[in-house]
Amino acid sequence: MRRLLLTLPLAILPLAVAHAADEHDHEHGSLGAHEHGVGRLDAALDGKTLALELQSPAMNLVGFEHATTSDADKAKVAAARALLEQPLALFNLPKAAGCVVENQELESPLFADTPDADDDHDKDAKDEHHHDHSEIHAHYQFTCATPDALKTLDLANIFNSFPATQKIQVQLIGPSGQQGVDVTAKAAALKF
Known part of the structure; x- marks a missing residue:
């Protein structure tokens, strides 16, 4: 496990460089990392x-x-958070793998219980633009008793739970090596 945690940053380093390039492109008007539906x-x-x-x-x-600001918005955020807090169901991990959640963390400005402390910055158009592009990050760590049972990763429940998601760009590091693939609702599973 330590080996994974130590090597994961090195393995994902090319992705971080690509993400930084995407962020730079996004700031200058081209499609970047923050693309609705993706x-x-x-x-x-x-x-x-x-x-x-x-x-x-x-x-x-x-x-x-x-x-x-409204109760309806708060209810939508609470519903999404409730789904994200159930990763075993969301990622449809096979019961035969015996995976248990060891750690999970959800991050988003929308999950804050109090209004953004920088609300007075909203008057500035730049900050308004920044606030208009909220993201949700979910980090999960599982321990699987029988990892050989993890033959595929099925993302169908993500597409079913969040129908505005049209595509998920996946970077996967597993026993077969590293792969990058775009997954859609029609082809929602990929092999480890």
Whole structure:
């Protein structure tokens, strides 16, 4: 497990460089990392440890990206969070693998219980633009008793739960090596 945690940053380094380039492109008007309908998933299986990191524009998961002001918005955020807090169901991990959640963390400005402390910055158009592009990040770590039973990673429940998600760009590191693939609702599973 330590080996995975130490090697994962090195394995994902090319992705970080590409992401930084995407962010730079996004700032200058071309399509970048924050594209509505598109999420990203980094997955790594090392021994009995499965690590998943899902990143998505909030628009894909809750239908908006602004700070919650109405009860309806708050309910949408709470519903999305409840789904994200059940990763075994969300990622449809096979029961035969015996995976248990060791750690999970959800991050988004939409999950804050209090309004953004920088609200007075909203007057500035640059900050307004920044606030209009909220993302949701979910980090999960599982321990799987029988990792050989993890033959595929099925993302169908993500597409079913969050229908505004049209595509997930996946980077997968597993026993067969590293692969990158775009997954859609019509082809929602990939092999480890």
